[in-house]
Each structure stands twice: as C-alpha cells, then as structure tokens.
C-alpha cells in the first residue's frame with residue numbers, strides 16, 4: 001500500500017472531496033493498493049439525509065471522488081466526470097467507516113471508465129461505473145474559464 005500525495009494540485013485547490021482545507025468537505029486521502037485506489041471515511045451527522053443514513057447524493061459524490069482519484073492515482077491524469085451510473089444497495093450508515101475502492105475498467109488517452117465500490121463492514125453499499133473525459137490543457141482551460149494553475153498542467157493529456 002502506497003499513500004498518494006494528498007494535495008498534488010497545490011495550495012488553494014477547492015475540491016469538496018479532497019481539499020485538505022475545505023470547511024465542510026470530505027477531506028479524503030487515498031492510497032494505491034495494487035491496481036486500486038483506496039480511501040477510508042467515516043460520514044458524520046452533517047451528511048445525513050434520512051436520520052442515521054447518509055444522503056444518497058453525497059454517497060454518489062463520495063463515489064465520484066474515489067473514481068476521480070483512480071484516474072489521478074492510477075493514470076496520472078485528471079478527468080472531468082462525464083457519466084455516473086451507480087446502484088445504492090444498502091443504506092450508508094452515519095458514524096460507520098466506509099471503505100472506497102476504485103479501479104480502471106477501460107481507458108484511452110481521452111476517456112477512462114472506473115469501477116467503484118463503497119462498503120461498510122465488508123458489505124457493498126454502492127457499486128458503479130463512472131466515465132471521465134481527459135482533456136488537453138487548452139480544452140481544460142476553456143472548461144474552467146481560465147488558465148490552469150502550474151501544478152495542474154501535468155495532469156492534462158497531450159494535445160493531438
């Protein structure tokens with residue numbers, strides 16, 4: 001198991017899932033374990049939908065972040081989420097540790113499709129497939145509406 005750099009995008013990156021400084025975010029950190037990225041996270045009461053159960057949209061946000069980090073940690077690229085297909089098999093309990101795992105199902109230089117599994121106590125709560133578009137620097141800058149900060153540039157694909 002190898003810990004991934006928790007902040008490869010430099011200071012001030014604003015991500016809800018992984019910014020270490022986000023006031024209400026998940027503050028996720030990841031490790032690489034073989035062909036997977038892995039994270040562990042215990043949802044607090046601020047993430048409830050129904051009492052005692054994590055909001056389904058936030059469970060999906062967690063899956064999105066695990067998949068995004070599979071692209072970062074396994075492909076050394078940054079992907080923009082293009083498609084999310086998930087099933088929520090069981091309620092995600094507040095106060096119980098979640099294990100999140102992401103692996104590459106298929107990829108090209110332009111897209112990556114990631115398999116994600118979120119479980120509590122070894123039982124699957126969410127499984128899904130998410131597809132990411134991997135853009136070159138110019139396309140990423142058009143999408144973001146401004147220049148990519150220096151630390152982000154190496155995660156773009158080469159322009160063709």
Ligand SMILES: CCCCCCCCCCCCCC(=O)SCCNC(=O)CCNC(=O)[C@H](O)C(C)(C)COP(=O)(O)OP(=O)(O)OC[C@H]1O[C@@H](n2cnc3c(N)ncnc32)[C@H](O)[C@@H]1OP(=O)(O)O
Pocket residue numbers: 009013014015017018064065068078079080081082083108110111131132133134139140143148152155156
């Ligand atoms: C840069 C580093 C920043 C890091 C900082 C933050 C830290 C971490 C944050 C982590 C945050 C978590 C992450 C987030 O929250 S990312 C934020 C949430 N996502 C978005 O806002 C994306 C919104 N959508 C778009 O902007 C466009 O639709 C995109 C960019 C996705 C595609 O636009 P467009 O289509 O114009 O681009 P293209 O023509 O170059 O196509 C490119 C390839 O993509 C393929 N494709 C497209 N759509 C789909 C689809 N639905 N299923 C399957 N494939 C699809 C397409 O066929 C082509 O492949 P190919 O045919 O060439 O093979």
